[in-house]
Amino acid sequence: VLLVDAERLRADFDELGSIGALAGGGVSRPTFGAAHMAAREWFLARARAAGLDTRVDAAGNHSALLVAADPGARTLLLGSHLDTVPVAGRYDGALGVVAALEVLRAVKDAGLELPFALEAIDFTDEDGTLVGLLGSWALTGALTPQILSAPRGGRAELVAGLERAGLSEGGLLGARRDPDGLAGYLELHIEQGPVLERDGIDIGVVTAIVGSRSFRIAFTGAADHAGTTPMDARRDALLGAARFVAAVNEIVVRDFPDCVATVGDVSVEPGAFNVVPGRATVALEFRSGGGRLDALEETLLASAAREAGALRLTADVIRVGRWEPARLDDEVRAAVWAAVAELGLSAIDMPSGAGHDAQALAAVTPSGMVFVPSVGGVSHDPSERTTWQDCVNGANVLLGAALRLAGAA
Amino acid sequence: VLLVDAERLRADFDELGSIGALAGGGVSRPTFGAAHMAAREWFLARARAAGLDTRVDAAGNHSALLVAADPGARTLLLGSHLDTVPVAGRYDGALGVVAALEVLRAVKDAGLELPFALEAIDFTDEDGTLVGLLGSWALTGALTPQILSAPRGGRAELVAGLERAGLSEGGLLGARRDPDGLAGYLELHIEQGPVLERDGIDIGVVTAIVGSRSFRIAFTGAADHAGTTPMDARRDALLGAARFVAAVNEIVVRDFPDCVATVGDVSVEPGAFNVVPGRATVALEFRSGGGRLDALEETLLASAAREAGALRLTADVIRVGRWEPARLDDEVRAAVWAAVAELGLSAIDMPSGAGHDAQALAAVTPSGMVFVPSVGGVSHDPSERTTWQDCVNGANVLLGAALRLAGAA
Numbered sequence: 078v079l080l081v082d083a084e085r086l087r088a089d090f091d092e093l094g095s096i097g098a099l100a101g102g103g104v105s106r107p108t109f110g111a112a113h114m115a116a117r118e119w120f121l122a123r124a125r126a127a128g129l130d131t132r133v134d135a136a137g138n139h140s141a142l143l144v145a146a147d148p149g150a151r152t153l154l155l156g157s158h159l160d161t162v163p164v165a166g167r168y169d170g171a172l173g174v175v176a177a178l179e180v181l182r183a184v185k186d187a188g189l190e191l192p193f194a195l196e197a198i199d200f201t202d203e204d205g206t207l208v209g210l211l212g213s214w215a216l217t218g219a220l221t222p223q224i225l226s227a228p229r230g231g232r233a234e235l236v237a238g239l240e241r242a243g244l245s246e247g248g249l250l251g252a253r254r255d256p257d258g259l260a261g262y263l264e265l266h267i268e269q270g271p272v273l274e275r276d277g278i279d280i281g282v283v284t285a286i287v288g289s290r291s292f293r294i295a296f297t298g299a300a301d302h303a304g305t306t307p308m309d310a311r312r313d314a315l316l317g318a319a320r321f322v323a324a325v326n327e328i329v330v331r332d333f334p335d336c337v338a339t340v341g342d343v344s345v346e347p348g349a350f351n352v353v354p355g356r357a358t359v360a361l362e363f364r365s366g367g368g369r370l371d372a373l374e375e376t377l378l379a380s381a382a383r384e385a386g387a388l389r390l391t392a393d394v395i396r397v398g399r400w401e402p403a404r405l406d407d408e409v410r411a412a413v414w415a416a417v418a419e420l421g422l423s424a425i426d427m428p429s430g431a432g433h434d435a436q437a438l439a440a441v442t443p444s445g446m447v448f449v450p451s452v453g454g455v456s457h458d459p460s461e462r463t464t465w466q467d468c469v470n471g472a473n474v475l476l477g478a479a480l481r482l483a484g485a486a
Numbered sequence: 487v488l489l490v491d492a493e494r495l496r497a498d499f500d501e502l503g504s505i506g507a508l509a510g511g512g513v514s515r516p517t518f519g520a521a522h523m524a525a526r527e528w529f530l531a532r533a534r535a536a537g538l539d540t541r542v543d544a545a546g547n548h549s550a551l552l553v554a555a556d557p558g559a560r561t562l563l564l565g566s567h568l569d570t571v572p573v574a575g576r577y578d579g580a581l582g583v584v585a586a587l588e589v590l591r592a593v594k595d596a597g598l599e600l601p602f603a604l605e606a607i608d609f610t611d612e613d614g615t616l617v618g619l620l621g622s623w624a625l626t627g628a629l630t631p632q633i634l635s636a637p638r639g640g641r642a643e644l645v646a647g648l649e650r651a652g653l654s655e656g657g658l659l660g661a662r663r664d665p666d667g668l669a670g671y672l673e674l675h676i677e678q679g680p681v682l683e684r685d686g687i688d689i690g691v692v693t694a695i696v697g698s699r700s701f702r703i704a705f706t707g708a709a710d711h712a713g714t715t716p717m718d719a720r721r722d723a724l725l726g727a728a729r730f731v732a733a734v735n736e737i738v739v740r741d742f743p744d745c746v747a748t749v750g751d752v753s754v755e756p757g758a759f760n761v762v763p764g765r766a767t768v769a770l771e772f773r774s775g776g777g778r779l780d781a782l783e784e785t786l787l788a789s790a791a792r793e794a795g796a797l798r799l800t801a802d803v804i805r806v807g808r809w810e811p812a813r814l815d816d817e818v819r820a821a822v823w824a825a826v827a828e829l830g831l832s833a834i835d836m837p838s839g840a841g842h843d844a845q846a847l848a849a850v851t852p853s854g855m856v857f858v859p860s861v862g863g864v865s866h867d868p869s870e871r872t873t874w875q876d877c878v879n880g881a882n883v884l885l886g887a888a889l890r891l892a893g894a895a
Contacts, residue, residue: 270714287713291759303748304696304773304839305679306863308739315749316735322728330717339712340724341759343766348751350700350771350806357752362759364713397759430713454715 078419079187079480081179081472087465089123089175093159094167103459104167108160108202108211108230109238116159120174120199127182129197135248136215137201143181145194151260153482154442155180155475156198158434160206166461168468172449173265174199176472180479191483193260200434207235211249213437218253225249261409261482262438265447265475267463269431271454279470280424281448282413285366286436287428288402290374292361293395294381296321298388300347300355311353315345317390318357324380325361333373337430338363366402366428403436409445409482416477419486422470431456447474487828488596488889490588490881496874498532498584502568503576512868513576517569517611517620517639518647525568529583529608536591538606544657545624546610552590554603560669562891563851564589564884565607567843569615575870577877581858582674583608585881589888600892602669609843616644620658622846627662634658670818670891671847674856674884676872678840680863688879689833690857691822694775695845696837697811699783701770702804703790705730707797709756709764720762724754726799727766733789734770742782746839747772775811775837812845818854818891825886828895831879840865856883 096119097104097112106113117139121131124141132140139159144150157173177197184195201212207230214220225246228235239245268274273281298312322340329338342360363373378394385392410426417424429435429446438444449471452462463471480486505528506513506521515522526548530540533550541549548568553559566582586606593604610621616639623629634655637644648654677683682690707721731749738747751769772782787803794801819835826833838844838855847853858880861871872880889895 268714269711270716271719272716275719289713301863302678302840302865303746303750303771304698304841305677305865306746306839307679307681308735308746310680310684310863313735313748315731315752319728319731319749322724323732326717326722326725337712337715337717339722339759339762340728341712341761341763342754342757343724343752345751348769350750350769351748352750353748354750360757360759362712430715431711432713454710454719456711456714 081183081476083469086179086472093171099459101459103165105164106161107163107206109242113160129181134252136212136252137242137244138212139199141178141181141197143185143195146190150194151258152194152196153260154196154198154262157264158200158203160202160204162204162457165457168267168461168463169456172468176265176475179472180476183476189485191485193483203434206230207238210437213434215249215252216254217437217441219437256441259442261442262444264435265471268448268451269456273450278425279422280417280474281427282410282424283405283429283446284426285405285428286403287364287366287430288370289362289364289400291398293358293397295358295393296385296390297356298390301353303351303353306353312389313353314357314390315354317384317388318343318359320384321381328376335367336365336369336373364430403439405439405445406443409443412478412481413445413447415481416474420473447471490592490885492878495588495881502580508868510868512574513570514573515570516572516615518651522569538590543661545621545661546651546653547621548608550587550590550606552594552604555599559603560667561603561605562669563605563607563671566673567609567612569611569613571613571866574866577676577870577872578865581877585674585884588881589885592885598894600894602892612843615639616647619846622843624658624661625663626846626850628846665850668851670851671853672887673844674880677857677860678865682859687834688831689826689883690836691819691833692814692838692855693835694814694837695812696773696775696839697779698771698773698809700807702767702806704767704802705794705799706765707799710762712760712762715762721798722762723766723799724763726793726797727752727768729793730790737785742778744776745774745778745782773839812848814848814854815852818852821887821890822854822856824890825883828886829882856880
């Protein structure tokens with residue numbers, strides 16, 4: 078069985094982790110900042126040092142290429158991203174990119190002739206300093222002028238960033254690649270959650286990337302004097318919001334075991350010790366990898382109305398966000414399982430609760446993801462960590478699955 | 487039975503309500519602002535027009551005096567305050583001051599010789615733009631340099647306000663009056679709560695001014711990714727805080743029917759849709775007119791610890807405020823009840839959930855309060871209102887009780 082060169086992978090991983098390194102551990106490589114640009118240059122240099130072609134497209138996606146003998150061969154993409162949130166860990170995105178590069182080197186060194194070209198790709202701005210999934214949306218044709226007009230990192234920051242990177246909005250909007258030329262997409266990533274480590278599992282075979290919906294719900298009652306208003310005369314908006322927060326947890330745990338729901342914020346008006354809250358607005362988000370988003374939405378909004386009604390409050394619902402779930406490809410998943418089995422590793426099928434470039438790719442080409450355990454489930458923090466053995470396991474599964482998809486194992 | 491002159495009272499009340507009047511109704515007379523100063527000058531002028539002496543002490547308390555035949559007679563204080571919170575109603579404080587003035591005029595016009603001097607007093611800064619209970623604390627000797635060093639309205643505002651009013655901190659701290667010269671204190675005030683109106687009662691005979699305690703309680707768990715962290719792996723700080731908010735309500739309604747408890751604010755960190763809350767800090771306040779503050783504190787803090795423990799959170803408690811309850815005088819209360827009976831009005835004994843100058847006076851002289859109904863329980867708002875009949879009832883009870891305390895009825 079062909080394996081990656083773990084020492085070479087380790088050297089790359091450590092060198093990459095020194096770019097944008099923070100004094101207290103971890104890295105910070107926000108999109109188009111100096112550290113991010115340096116990491117991308119380093120990636121191209123490493124590819125060229127391995128005798129691979131390199132390519133940068135109009136969306137700024139950076140690639141290393143192992144071409145096939147047949148110039149008309151389709152391309153199997155292996156990738157992730159080198160940008161990070163500010164003050165991040167060394168593994169999120171970076172592991173997938175260096176592992177993809179290592180897969181190309183391992184195949185090249187083994188002299189294997191594959192029916193596909195292999196491309197190790199670093200997508201632009203996955204983690205959303207500017208837009209989020211910017212490079213993968215551009216490559217798959219999902220990027221629109223509307224998205225660029227109101228980016229989550231701010232319009233001025235996007236314009237300045239593109240300028241620094243020598244990119245243009247026209248280029249981004251024209252960077253779509255013909256899906257007929259693609260054989261599929263495979264991404265190795267850290268889990269960013271506690272499940273694999275807690276259950277002692279080596280590999281997560283990702284079944285879907287969850288969809289999510291988010292709402293602001295404003296509970297409105299009456300602001301009254303906290304000393305002179307008896308308990309039975311109150312219309313306490315925060316009490317309604319609090320009962321709703323408790324109910325969300327009960328409902329999801331009891332009736333929607335495959336989903337998660339979070340109330341991540343509450344703001345109270347007027348918000349003083351001595352005033353009964355007149356309004357309490359909660360930020361609700363829930364996610365599901367399957368088809369339960371509609372049912373969960375209906376149940377939770379009904380609960381909000383019920384809790385409000387019981388206290389003579391109103392509950393006004395504002396829809397904030399909606400992200401459809403992306404199912405990953407069954408054949409790609411089977412290839413990952415086969416590689417896991419051959420390596421003697423343990424694995425489980427699991428959804429991804431976080432967003433990834435694979436959800437953009439899944440819309441145009443058979444796509445899959447491989448998860449490795451996150452220590453303590455931590456991510457987006459300098460303390461983010463995956464054991465080195467798990468990193469190597471993930472790279473070998475990526476290699477094995479790619480070879481299976483190419484019919485070479 | 488001697489009654490107040492309702493038309494004269496009405497004319498005074500309306501004229502006072504024009505000082506600092508707001509376009510949309512109500513008044514705004516923050517301490518030592520132009521409207522407040524004008525209201526106090528108006529009060530002294532009305533007293534002089536009635537042939538009463540006037541007095542301003544070193545704490546800025548403004549008084550009208552009806553002296554007794556015996557120059558060594560003690561003084562029965564009748565009063566309230568002319569300052570308001572910003573954007574306030576016309577009744578809070580103002581009604582008590584004009585009613586006290588009218589009581590002096592009614593006694594004077596009737597030619598009654600009382601064994602006490604009567605003093606209608608407007609206390610400085612009751613409503614706390616600068617300090618709260620400033621004039622009554624000064625008069626009773628409860629004001630300390632510590633209180634003046636960190637006033638709740640800000641130190642610079644206090645210094646500037648005293649300068650505008652021609653007062654000094656030394657003067658304030660030396661304004662204590664010898665309690666041996668006082669015969670008692672009686673205050674007419676609006677209820678600021680819904681009880682009297684709801685139950686169709688004319689007069690509230692105040693038994694005590696409630697004590698209050700306030701705390702910040704910080705529930706701390708772990709901030710985690712809202713997509714990748716399963717429900718059973720979370721330590722959701724807001725869930726703990728929400729269950730506590732619900733429990734506070736349940737506990738007080740079920741086990742402490744004579745108390746009120748309020749969670750008036752919650753702040754969440756980091757406070758985003760997609761992050762499980764790592765910390766949620768609640769602002770808790772509770773009040774009791776009786777001896778239940780210790781038991782309620784113990785019960786509520788135990789509940790916070792229990793809710794935290796059940797979710798693997800910690801609950802850190804910071805003590806913020808503590809205000810001891812003030813029992814009002816039984817003889818003064820009996821005098822109020824006798825006046826109520828003679829006037830054929832309905833009344834109930836009730837605690838005051840809000841603070842008043844009477845709580846300062848109660849520490850040094852027999853003190854009592856008379857409440858009249860607040861429409862809808864509203865106060866500290868331009869829509870604050872008490873029916874005029876209720877205002878007249880309150881003034882007549884104040885007069886009748888004062889005469890009883892003077893042995894003249």
